[in-house]
Amino acid sequence: MSFVIEVDAVSKLYGSGKSQVRALVDATLKIAPGEFISLIGPSGCGKSTLLRNIADLDQPTHGTIRINGKSPRQARLDREFGMVFQSPVLYEWRTVLRNVLLPLEIMGVPSAEAKEKARAMLRLVGLGAFENHHPWQLSGGMQQRVAIARALVFHPPILMMDEPFGALDELTRERLNHELLNLWQRQEKSTVVFVTHSIQEAVFLSSRVVVMSPRPGKIETIVDIDLPRPRTAEMRDQPRFFELVKEVRHSLREDEPLAVVDGAGA
Numbered sequence: 001m002s003f004v005i006e007v008d009a010v011s012k013l014y015g016s017g018k019s020q021v022r023a024l025v026d027a028t029l030k031i032a033p034g035e036f037i038s039l040i041g042p043s044g045c046g047k048s049t050l051l052r053n054i055a056d057l058d059q060p061t062h063g064t065i066r067i068n069g070k071s072p073r074q075a076r077l078d079r080e081f082g083m084v085f086q087s088p089v090l091y092e093w094r095t096v097l098r099n100v101l102l103p104l105e106i107m108g109v110p111s112a113e114a115k116e117k118a119r120a121m122l123r124l125v126g127l128g129a130f131e132n133h134h135p136w137q138l139s140g141g142m143q144q145r146v147a148i149a150r151a152l153v154f155h156p157p158i159l160m161m162d163e164p165f166g167a168l169d170e171l172t173r174e175r176l177n178h179e180l181l182n183l184w185q186r187q188e189k190s191t192v193v194f195v196t197h198s199i200q201e202a203v204f205l206s207s208r209v210v211v212m213s214p215r216p217g218k219i220e221t222i223v224d225i226d227l228p229r230p231r232t233a234e235m236r237d238q239p240r241f242f243e244l245v246k247e248v249r250h251s252l253r254e255d256e257p258l259a260v261v262d263g264a265g266a
């Protein structure tokens with residue numbers, strides 16, 4: 001079995017002596033092509049640390065990470081992955097279209113071809129009519145869709161998302177969950193690593209949910225989500241969905257329940 005992402009005995013320590021923070025200890029995780037993996041757990045359990053180390057935004061203290069057999073640095077240089085953050089990091093002075101064009105410009109894609117791709121992606125996220133708007137003229141949900149379009153426009157084999165819908169209201173969040181799954185299916189199922197605080201969101205989207213616990217940050221358990229695909233809104237009301245939500249909730253460490261909040265604003 002070949003894996004797209006291999007995290008092997010990774011630890012990340014900050015500082016030293018008594019003030020040392022063990023942000024992540026001995027994390028091992030192997031992700032197969034086309035999996036949708038969510039990382040969930042209370043604040044400070046190391047979710048972002050794990051994602052940031054995979055994405056080469058930080059480096060492990062111990063252990064190794066391979067992405068398609070390469071170091072995270074090489075994978076980043078080879079544009080193996082796109083990233084979406086909680087606050088959509090858009091350029092205010094660029095129009096929506098020019099924000100989505102940015103990665104293609106950097107890659108040197110000819111202008112006419114780049115525009116065609118960017119416009120197609122904007123249509124997919126339902127923003128075809130907004131290409132000449134500036135980010136400040138859009139709602140938070142629309143801005144996040146621009147960020148997703150920009151992350152997907154160069155068809156990265158891997159998408160890493162750090163609480164992309166965390167700042168949105170629950171209805172917008174549910175709608176974007178569906179849009180994300182639709183896009184994912186159209187993109188020949190790239191591999192996704194998705195950080196969230198919401199148990200429902202994790203269960204709805206994922207193939208597997210990685211449950212983490214804090215102090216020190218570590219992987220507690222991994223829950224397989226056996227709901228069929230494509231996932232539909234009705235599934236959120238079905239017994240199997242509730243059972244899986246319960247299973248994930250119970251896997252979260254009992255002494256940390258209040259740090260995990262479901263739904264919007266978590």
Ligand SMILES: Nc1ncnc2c1ncn2[C@@H]1O[C@H](COP(=O)(O)OP(=O)(O)OP(=O)(O)O)[C@@H](O)[C@H]1O
Binds near residue numbers: 021043044045046217
């Ligand atoms: N640059 C840093 N320097 C020192 N400590 C850090 C740094 N980055 C993270 N930490 C600590 O590492 C631990 C894990 O942080 P991390 O951000 O990965 O958690 P998280 O699970 O993503 O939390 P949240 O859900 O609140 O975003 C926390 O205790 C955090 O304070």
